[in-house]
Amino acid sequence: MTFTEPVRKYILSGVVAFVVIGLIVANVMASKQDKTFETNENLYNQALQLQKDGNYEDAREAISKVLKAEPNSEIANYLAGIIAVNKGDVKQGANYMQKTLDLNPYKVEDPVFMIQLGEIFVVSERYEDAKIVLQRCQESGWAPEEIPNYQEHVATLLTQIENSQ
Structure with a gap:
């Protein structure tokens, strides 16, 4: 053709x-x-x-x-x-933080995010979630410069969870 x-x-x-x-x-x-x-x-x-x-x-x-x-x-x-x-809306804050983690699962490697997430879960009385997050912080051995007493704070929050249950 x-x-x-x-x-x-x-x-x-x-x-x-x-x-x-x-x-x-x-x-x-x-x-x-x-x-x-x-x-x-x-x-x-x-x-x-x-x-x-x-x-x-x-x-x-x-x-x-x-x-x-x-x-x-x-x-x-x-x-x-x-x-x-x-x-002061801690439950809504916990939901947003959970969504942040859902959107980017690699945030579990960010020690500052993880301690914030753990604190928010404790305050919002999501103790099981907080325990998982804080144990991850504890096992990682993180010690970021911006939070010099990081591991002590994690231990305090875990103790607070144990006393609340």
């Missing part, structure tokens, strides 16, 4: 038009995605700053907007957990 010169031109024109239209559509979609990402990043940074300043109510509102747009964001769920605990 042979193609005549006009048929070849039509085929080439069609392929070029298809590629150009595809690039235009991709560019438009990417710019919308960039705007969404930028908005969520700004809200997250605002929530983080508000949390650092102790304004937990406004921080909760900002992080809620981020979570509405990105419910499976590990970092947003982590911050939401910290904010919820600071507001």
